[in-house]
Amino acid sequence: MTEKSNITLNINGRNHAIGVEPRRTLADAIREDCGQTGTHIGCEHGVCGACTVIVDGEPVRSCLMFAVQAAGKKIRTVEGLAKGDELHPMQRAFMEHHGLQCGFCTPGFLMLAVGVLEREPDISNEDLLDVLASNLCRCTGYQNIIKAVRAAAAEMRGAR
């Protein structure tokens, strides 16, 4: 299991040439090999969604994907959301609506919500709730997350 392959992960537009074992998860590679620790690991079995990143436009659980499977794909993580000092509307909405407390699940929720809204900007409130129900948060009781995502969705639609 220890034989490593050389791959390149493209994270937020930057290439990271790394050597990984085939079994190394994308989450571990992003965090440990590429130093992008904003992607968090909460369960390592694909339930909590804290490790959600966007791979080729689609939100995925990076704990359920191997790093080698993501080679050559465009990976976006929470570190890439803001443009310099200017927060993404989703980040701003989370702040304005108190959509985070400890902040551990937050990167996963941000990437999940951004990923879905970029693909389906006109998603219904009901479907959006279903999407958000795929990640776990233990602090907020979700209500402020839902408010924040709805507010950001409206803003993202307006910006089209």
Place this chain on the structure above:
Amino acid sequence: MGKGFIGRSVPRLEDRPLLEGRGRFAADISFPDQLHMRVVRSSHAHGKIMSIDADAARAMPGVHAIWTAQNVTEIPPIDFRLTPVKGLEPYRQRVLATERVRYVGEPVAVIFAESAYLAEDAAEQVVVEVEELPVVLRATQKPAEFAPSLTTEPVVIRKGYGDVDAAFKTAHGVVELELSIGRHSGVPMETRGAIARYDAARDMLEMYGAAKVPHWNRDQIARLLGRAPASVNLFEGHVGGGFGIRGELYPEDVLVCAAALRFKRPVKWIEDRREHLLAANHSRQQTHRIRAAIDRAGRILAIDDDFFHDQGAYVRTHGATVPDLAAAMLPGPYRVPAYRAAGHIRLTNKTPGGTYRAPGRFESTFVRERLLDAIAAKVKIDTVEVRRRNLIASAEMPYTLGLDTLGTKIVYDSGDYARLLDKALAGISWEKTQAQLKKRRAAGERVGLGLAMFVEKSGLGPSDLVRIAVEPSGEIEVVTGSASVGQGMETVLAQICADTLGVDYARVRIIHGQTDRIEQGGGAYASRVTVMTGEATRRAAAALREMALNVAAGLMQTTPAALDIANGEITRKDRTGASMQIGDVALAMSKNSERLIAEGFYEYSHMVYPYGLHIAQLRVDAETGGVAIERYLVAYDIGRAVNPMLIEGQIVGGVAQGLGGALYEEFLYDDNGEPLCVNFADYLMPTANEIPRVEIILTEDAPSPLNPLGLKGAGEAGANAVGAAIAAAIDDALQMPGAVTQLPVSPQRLKAIMQKKV
């Protein structure tokens, strides 16, 4: 004074790095040349360790060392932080199992390897041979042998006052119930983690990933490893949720520190989720056998409660805290003329227990409010009326309960319980809603409304120290030994500092959880930070303001009384003449080698007692046994709301956790003590689909008379009464008073209840 930050829902100072992915959680900390620790855990619930064969593991590439109990014999068991009741000492946990294993998940050996993957590979090759012993899985079963001459019931907590037996003899009636609360826990989204390193140049041991109580843990680690406390430092980074369980001192924390000292290399341990569900503190599991003596009108004459607390395999840092609080807080907002509680602490072969948000109160509120509902049914009055007849009146405040807990006498400092009840009933349109639900029930729906009242406790002492300094740049730094578990304490303390000093809260930087920055700290638990650290902050800021005005008066050739500070600017109150920035005062002082710095120390031996009630409206699905919450209201008197947005956030989050414990979450075991819920597919935490919008009525009718700002705590109100309110609402939906006797009300249990009716 300042611009009035207290009372405003200003945005949090904490948010930005967390939103940008620039937090520093435990797993984000790494040091060059670090070793990774992996724990080999018992797969047996109870047995004698016959042998541990680690040869194959030791021979694997990248494995640096493997320890069993033999390698750490000099490390004493981990001590009690709270409620160290006599008789519990032999039940403390050692960092690695010695001779016996007592629960599935108990650390038996540890691997140190060059990578986390290699450490995990090696752990799988360690063979632990165990000769099985009989398991104890129920706290209600007859106590068994824990060890020679020790039983599984080390202590019975006894509390009470008044003549209970006389009251039962002369009572008009007696109501008797057996009620159980399921085993569940805080389960923060960040698992535990600790990274230790030894700096030989300074002979300093450092641990990162600290949380909740860094100063106490620093002192304990020093004691356990035979070092001077001054040669150990703990550093708190971001903490991914606390809820009582995180930040207590666990075996793994001690092991990484011991290893860093021994190997002279950094050692990192990050728990995985399965380990977390097996090894971090569980909580809540109790069975109560409770009786109330009542008069003809349903007034309580006496309560007698005999309860069994399932402590799990060892007594950890919380000592007897949970059963002690359950016994002490059970009377709640009601007048109980005579009271007796016996809490049996029972060891079982399950994961050890500790506190979880509203410890002892989620449990005792469920029990007490079930009792009130049963009294109402017995004397045929409604559930609101029975509470009105028993509530302590505001004229009786402060109310001395006649019990003590956590080393303090319980004196409800202020409160108007009936007034909050009125507000809540108006808020939910109680009678109108009841009439609507009755109609829907007549049409075949199973819908119901239930309420539950409670008294919370907060602001546990004994003391807190805060140091505030103003730099010549005008930056303000508040240093506290308190801790952040994600609750927003930085913002709240900045608001209190800003108002007292006369500056913008956004210029205030809060340093917390760093043992090298301040010599003491109470930490973050028991809803204490806003009250204890908040008042210490106010005192420090007031002293700082006085110092700044004195110095500025000299510089501005006037008297301090003629000056004011607003938004960091010192001006004459009559608005004439020049002004100066508060940083300029610090700059002027620095020229005389002085600093604009002040301390605030707050010591108090009583807690403060906020109070509230929950109302749940729900629908039971007869087919599936599922429960859908239609409305949920929390009314809560906070005394003084520093940041209403954050308080509401605490309440909603607490309700979500409470709903987990009321309906979904439970650590189940099979008959051999094998845990059945060790992942998120089997341990069911609520998602966005399960949590309703929570209506909140936040009042400030009863500020605490015990501190100048009138502060009370907010952390645990949301969780406290959920089990009780949900139980009452399910009873109502099924029109079966007293139907719910056990939490969580899982679909299976609810279907069983409904079958009873037929």
